[in-house]
Amino acid sequence: MQEHRDNVLAARATVIATATLGAITGFMLGCVLAIPLAEAHLQKYLERVAVQENASVIEAHDLLNVMQHSAYAPCSDDELSYFREIVFRSEYMKDAGRVRGSRIECSATAGRPSQPIGFFKAGATKADGTIAYSNLAPLHHQTLQGLGLQQGGVFVVFGSHLPVVVGSLPIHLAVLPADERAPAPAPNASTPSPLSQPDDNVTRTGDTLVAEHCSAIRGRCVTASVSVGEARQDELIPIAGTSLLFAITGVFAGIILCFLRRRSHALDQQLRRALAEEKLKLVYQPIVDLATKKIVGAEALARWTTNDGVSVSPDVFIRTAEEHGFVGSVTNLVLRRALKEFREPLRSIPDFRLSINVAASDLIDPEFLPMLDEVVKGAKVPPGSLAFEVTERSAADCDDALESIRLLRRRGHHISIDDFGTGYSNLSYLLYLSADTIKIDKAFIRAIGTESVTVAILPQIIAMARSLNLCVVVEGIESENQANYFPTDKIRIYGQGWLYGRPMPAFEFFRLLGIAVDEPAPAIEAGAVDSAVNRGRSQGTIAPVLAP
Ligand code: C2E
Ligand code: MG
Ligand code: MG
Numbered sequence: 001m002q003e004h005r006d007n008v009l010a011a012r013a014t015v016i017a018t019a020t021l022g023a024i025t026g027f028m029l030g031c032v033l034a035i036p037l038a039e040a041h042l043q044k045y046l047e048r049v050a051v052q053e054n055a056s057v058i059e060a061h062d063l064l065n066v067m068q069h070s071a072y073a074p075c076s077d078d079e080l081s082y083f084r085e086i087v088f089r090s091e092y093m094k095d096a097g098r099v100r101g102s103r104i105e106c107s108a109t110a111g112r113p114s115q116p117i118g119f120f121k122a123g124a125t126k127a128d129g130t131i132a133y134s135n136l137a138p139l140h141h142q143t144l145q146g147l148g149l150q151q152g153g154v155f156v157v158f159g160s161h162l163p164v165v166v167g168s169l170p171i172h173l174a175v176l177p178a179d180e181r182a183p184a185p186a187p188n189a190s191t192p193s194p195l196s197q198p199d200d201n202v203t204r205t206g207d208t209l210v211a212e213h214c215s216a217i218r219g220r221c222v223t224a225s226v227s228v229g230e231a232r233q234d235e236l237i238p239i240a241g242t243s244l245l246f247a248i249t250g251v252f253a254g255i256i257l258c259f260l261r262r263r264s265h266a267l268d269q270q271l272r273r274a275l276a277e278e279k280l281k282l283v284y285q286p287i288v289d290l291a292t293k294k295i296v297g298a299e300a301l302a303r304w305t306t307n308d309g310v311s312v313s314p315d316v317f318i319r320t321a322e323e324h325g326f327v328g329s330v331t332n333l334v335l336r337r338a339l340k341e342f343r344e345p346l347r348s349i350p351d352f353r354l355s356i357n358v359a360a361s362d363l364i365d366p367e368f369l370p371m372l373d374e375v376v377k378g379a380k381v382p383p384g385s386l387a388f389e390v391t392e393r394s395a396a397d398c399d400d401a402l403e404s405i406r407l408l409r410r411r412g413h414h415i416s417i418d419d420f421g422t423g424y425s426n427l428s429y430l431l432y433l434s435a436d437t438i439k440i441d442k443a444f445i446r447a448i449g450t451e452s453v454t455v456a457i458l459p460q461i462i463a464m465a466r467s468l469n470l471c472v473v474v475e476g477i478e479s480e481n482q483a484n485y486f487p488t489d490k491i492r493i494y495g496q497g498w499l500y501g502r503p504m505p506a507f508e509f510f511r512l513l514g515i516a517v518d519e520p521a522p523a524i525e526a527g528a529v530d531s532a533v534n535r536g537r538s539q540g541t542i543a544p545v546l547a548p
Contacts, residue, residue: 038230172224317330369408386413391418475496
């Protein structure tokens with residue numbers, strides 16, 4: 001009851017923690033994303049400024065051209081009406097008229113002044129003959145940024161209000177004279193385009209995002225800025241949305257985590273119970289000499305069927321036991337059971353070898369070797385009849401594991417490197433490991449008959465194993481084609497796989513060996529699936545009795 005309550009509390013705490021983590025992540029992500037969004041807004045605004053400026057410059061040039069070809073007498077009433085019409089029809093022009101020596105002679109807004117208006121300060125004459133004035137017109141409008149352009153004797157004054165800020169982001173605008181801020185055109189540069197390009201850099205000064213667009217022809221720089229706080233404030237709803245979305249994701253992640261933890265916990269509890277009740281069974285798979293097809297050994301493989309009748313793969317329950325730190329109990333049970341069930345063949349058949357899988361943690365467990373010694377002594381089997389299968393990874397970078405392997409060898413046991421080729425695959429390292437056999441992983445055998453590069457290194461592995469005087473066992477042989485791949489004339493190679501026999505209970509294995517035994521009723525379920533399939537599918541021709 002208390003345990004159930006603790007589990008519920010732990011689950012709630014996990015879900016709350018993952019949801020909070022999700023919300024915080026979402027909030028932070030939203031805050032971070034608000035900045036590039038605000039930068040994009042500033043850039044977009046300055047792009048509109050540039051587009052408007054370019055449109056006004058193009059229109060000004062067009063009109064100057066038209067005005068220069070005026071059919072009316074200069075500054076006549078007709079011409080002034082013509083200029084007024086031009087100004088009226090234009091989107092950007094605010095005045096148009098005639099100028100001489102920086103003095104306005106007549107204009108659409110000023111008419112024909114009794115006193116000439118001027119002097120205005122003319123800028124440099126451009127390559128196309130236009131002269132720019134920064135303040136030519138008799139127009140004074142606070143928000144109007146006027147610019148005059150003269151070509152020949154006519155001039156136009158155009159100005160445009162800055163585009164309206166669209167959207168809720170409070171963009172602050174400032175217009176400053178370009179002065180030294182506008183990049184001066186290089187002296188020998190080809191005719192510069194009168195059109196301005198939008199700048200695409202947004203800089204961050206303290207807590208403010210600033211973007212600037214300078215126009216040489218307009219002689220001004222428009223600066224658009226927004227504070228980081230305002231940018232975040234503006235994105236408040238999206239930020240809240242992201243936080244909520246991530247919080248919901250966090251809730252789901254928490255639920256999945258709880259589910260996985262519960263499942264793993266449930267599996268771990270069930271496995272512990274099965275071990276305590278010794279409900280794990282063993283099946284044995286033959287290992288044969290590929291040249292003679294005679295059985296020379298067996299690999300003991302653990303099997304577990306839960307109380308609900310679910311058969312759990314050893315890959316899963318061995319990993320669970322490893323993760324929860326009790327794989328030693330599995331090894332202990334397997335060793336004791338295997339030596340009990342296989343005692344007779346191990347004693348009576350010389351050179352018969354039983355292979356037992358050991359986990360990495362077994363090798364560094366100080367209780368492993370004493371336990372093994374005790375079981376071997378009790379079973380009275382020769383140490384040489386036992387081989388221990390370790391993976392390359394088990395012994396890597398761990399001196400204690402290497403020492404255990406050496407001690408196993410010193411006691412007379414054999415060491416096989418299981419699943420060879422999936423780890424470090426360094427053959428000289430195997431000598432250092434004191435191994436005497438390699439078991440080539442079934443992935444290589446599966447590749448036989450395909451174009452895969454995996455298969456190309458098989459001959460090299462075998463040649464090197466031979467030069468290092470190592471035995472080779474080929475795992476996962478399922479077909480004659482795969483078996484025939486290995487040359488048996490020069491070198492002795494052993495094989496294991498469905499072609500020679502699926503994993504089967506001990507009594508069935510004994511029949512293969514020609515040892516008469518009664519079929520123990522409970523043991524049938526041990527490898528029921530494997531053995532049933534074995535009876536139906538084992539196609540290899542195996543010599544029934546191992547010749548002593
Ligand atoms: P492993 O030690 O490499 O065992 C060989 C695996 O290949 C076994 O799978 C066997 O049933 C399978 N096999 C054999 N011949 C063929 C074949 O021709 N084709 C195919 N596709 N598979 C074949 P299993 O029994 O499922 O065991 C999986 C792994 O679980 C073992 O791989 C071993 O690493 C681990 N394991 C099994 N029993 C024990 C145990 O008692 N202790 C420890 N530590 N690990 C064990
Ligand atoms: Mg193995
Ligand atoms: Mg293997």
